[in-house]
Amino acid sequence: MMRPYTLSMLLFAGFAALAVVAALTRRKAAVQIFVLYTVAAGLYAGFLHREAWPFSRWQVFAYRYVRPSTALEIRGVDARGAEYQIDRRAWEPIPSLELHTWIRLKLEELDAQTREAAGRYLLEMANAARSRAAAGGKVGRFDRYFGALASPEHVIHRKIWSEPGGLPPEPFAGLRIYLDEWDPEERRRDPRRFKRVLLYEFPPR
Amino acid sequence: MRASWEQFWFAPGDARNLALARIVVAATALWGLLSRDLPAISGLPAEFWAAVPANTRLRYLLYPGHEPLERILEDLALAALAGLLLGVLPSLCALISGLLLYHLAPLETIIWNPNPYIGAFTIPVLALFALAASPCGDAWSVGRRKPRKSPAWAYTWPLRLIQVELTFIYFFSGYSKLRDVGWSWASAENMRLWMLTFNQGAERSVFEGPGLWLADHPALCLLMGIGSLAMELLFPAVLVSRLARRVLIPAALAFHLGILVTMNIAVFYLPLFVVFLPPFDQSETRFPLRWRGR
Structure with a gap:
């Protein structure tokens, strides 16, 4: 099982690498892969509730109030x-x-x-x-x-x-x-x- | 399905909309960077770094005692963001600033948390890489006399990607509330108790009256809870519906104003909302803003 921080690093590395490829080639296919990857990474963090910054699960104020x-x-x-x-x-x-x-x-x-x-x-x-x-x-x-x-x-x-x-x-x-x-x-x-x-x-x- | 994908991401766009997004993203990131002192966190005494795990340091290549180096990197990031804002070597500047912000941004929370998602730079980092891969300097670039022309599809997807990332903030905030708490998150009692708690500390708040007043009106607390949850879960509709944009974007702005005055919580990324209102389309070259429906 991959550790969360390793996965987060790899997710970001893939994101950055695909952006570079899309920037260098400017080909639509490269852009499509970059877009698909970025959206998938965001959905992964959100739906599986894993923090992989900059892909976030956006757990904002998701708390039940507990006394005191x-x-x-x-x-x-x-x-x-x-x-x-x-x-x-x-x-x-x-x-x-x-x-x-x-x-x-x-x-x-x-x-x-x-x-x-x-x-x-x-x-x-x-x-x-x-x-x-x-x-x-x-x-x-x-x-x-x-x-x-x-x-x-x-x-x-x-x-x-x-x-x-x-x-x-x-x-x-x-x-x-x-x-x-x-x-x-x-x-x-x-x-x-x-x-x-x-x-x-x-x-x- | 394929046609919808094409239509959503790669419909013909206008270089000026993308240029506007470039300027707003760069300006927002500059504003954030110049409103913090991130390199100084590296210069904090070792005690403050004692609880930072080795894997977090490795993940962002952040180590204590390197404030001078971090200052140089911050200056580089500022220069790259200024270049991006002006449209000078925009792809290169976006890439450099994106990489440097990925390195620098976690300094904001690193002493206890490796994921600075509440901080200033989450959406800017993602947006900078999208801009790097796009022809974002084709319009409104300093020193370029003639606008460069890229295929029209290339001007749309970066805006769409930034829009999608912004909708994730709201949708997954709502999803987290349902996942971690359930529908009772929106109950009048839960809202009231949080509202009281945020306004009762020994330290006096900037805004005190509105939160305490709201807490004393359970029906309004319930309305706020349901309204917040509904706005968050429905927010992705702004991507595909003109009606949703007309309703939910003002609702989101009202929501942020509401939590500012009742709970003293501010957000940083609101200037990026401009990507939901691209003022130009292929046939429309004039201001003022025009809502683009699909």
């Missing part, structure tokens, strides 16, 4: 112990959704030393972004060419450090990563009804 709702919350802590939300742009070049998913799925797999090094780096990123913003510069990098017209991330977030009074006044001495859990119906009645659990703290106490 959860969300990661990364907060900076200054020397006095005050906590602040961190603007998502501080993590660029890592898209914030990818960073949050990486923390949830992968951070636990790392040994303590590697995890601490990653936390130290995130703390440096947050402080560097805060300093840039305090100096009147850009918080992140993605809007460096197009400003507000930069292509959006998949999930958009408020630019909290650009809002009046939103920028933390002091550099961060540490980071805390929490997991918030809640029941949506309860929280709709009372927004304060959620449970917050500390997952990681950098530097560790």
Whole structure:
């Protein structure tokens, strides 16, 4: 049985090779084969539900809701112990959704030393972004060419450090990563009804 | 069957429609590339790459610690996309940019996922290879005084292929929902709970009111669920029906606007929808847009 990544590589290699043949020959038969192959690869990924990027199964939001709702919350802590939300742009070049998913799925797999090094780096990123913003510069990098017209991330977030009074006044001495859990119906009645659990703290106490 | 295949893919087309697709695909990819910093992911400390499997690295030839090399490759991709946009050596530029984007795009998600399908470049990568195999520089190319003439069938299939890839997004999104969840995905309760969840985090959203308002109207939640599923599953009809294009393309745009304001989810590839509205056909050389029925 061929491994999924091998099949994905071969699918793409075939796709690229057929495109080159069609480009070089410009013959209708070569184009027909390229078209047929490309459509078949897309149908394979879709109907057999196999991810073979760039041929995708397009599993987008195909989930049943399961209680409880959860969300990661990364907060900076200054020397006095005050906590602040961190603007998502501080993590660029890592898209914030990818960073949050990486923390949830992968951070636990790392040994303590590697995890601490990653936390130290995130703390440096947050402080560097805060300093840039305090100096009147850009918080992140993605809007460096197009400003507000930069292509959006998949999930958009408020630019909290650009809002009046939103920028933390002091550099961060540490980071805390929490997991918030809640029941949506309860929280709709009372927004304060959620449970917050500390997952990681950098530097560790 | 054969006649339908011929008619669908190889009906006589206009070089300007293909040129327009070339420009939009190149511009969209440039926009995406310049709105990220993909080479910098290669420069992240090794801790962030620790969970990336060896086969993923091999599949895309991506390794940590090569930011300067990735910057050169990104510059090459940008140059090739600019060449494609202008119509300078368009096939070669499309091929080079397609290969380089296949290499660079996975950097967006590689720290946890080898398949960046939600990211910016899935359709552009596929479209770039189609453009490479087509006479996409026959019209609207810088430095070419006389338009080059290819067989008329050669101008249609690349647009069709990009259209088909766009319809796959919707159809297989719907298919995945039925396969993984079933028809209950569209239930008012499922929609309401997701809508609440997306708007209740500690971090305040860009749009908060519309999602919470919708969540408080179960009938509208149900309508949204059924409407979304119906739009996704029926979307391939835009390939063959003028009526479907008139209904489903505005419906898709409304759908994206809806999920933007209720769930704060944005999409990147909407400019590519221009391939559904080729403004020229063989007998019609004037703007404005004209719907082409079959």
